[in-house]
Amino acid sequence: MAKRESVQKKLQRIRPPRVQLTYDVEVGDGKEIKELPFVVGVLGDFSAASEVEKTKLKDKKFINVDLDNIDEVMESLAPRANFQVExxxxxxxGKMSVDLTFKSMADFTPEQVVQQVDPLQKLVAARERLSDLRNKISNNERLEDLLDEVLHNTDQIRKLSVEAENE
Structure with a gap:
């Protein structure tokens, strides 16, 4: 039967630890260096205002979090931030209510935060439409001439404004 490799040895081979604790042990006439594993346990409620049912303190278990499973852990906790901003x-x-739920590390990017705040989402959508229009104008001389004509003809602008209000 093959001897199983310890978790610490495996971790050292795969991803060397940043903190290495060692101590000297006197064995007979010689000294032997022993390495201690560096393990940190953090106890806390990291789900904030999450709508996921919270377990009692006595029922909580340690969760091993690393780069490979952090998104799964976040999805299970579903941390949530609910606050008021100017x-x-x-x-x-006045004040605006913001309610953010994070299910992965990618949810912290500005693009994903904007998707969770309705007024910002509408502004980004309008910006994208304007960008598309600008790109179409730059590639279409006929459309560019037509828009120039409309913008310089104030009577036409008033007429379009009245039509838009009536719809």
Whole structure:
């Protein structure tokens, strides 16, 4: 039967630890260096305002978190942040409610945060439409001339404005 490799030896081979604790042991006339594993256990409620049912403290178990499983751990905890921020998107100001749920590390990117805040999502969608329009205009001279004509003809702008209000 083959001898199983210890977890510490396997980890050292795969991903060397940043912290290595050693101590000297006197065995007979010689000294032997022993290495201690560096294990940290953190106890806390990291789900914040999550809607996932919370377990009692006595029922909690340690979860091994590493680069390979952090998204799975976050999905199981579903950490949530619910808070009020200054509304700088409208002239009347005031406060705006923001409710963010994180199910993976990718959810912390600005693009994903914007998808969870409705007013910001609408602004990004409008920006994308304007960018598409700009790209179409730059590739289409006829459309560019037509838009120039509409913008320089104030009567045409008023007429379009009235039509838009009536719809």
């Amino acid at each position: 509304n700088t998107l409208t002239e009347d100001g």
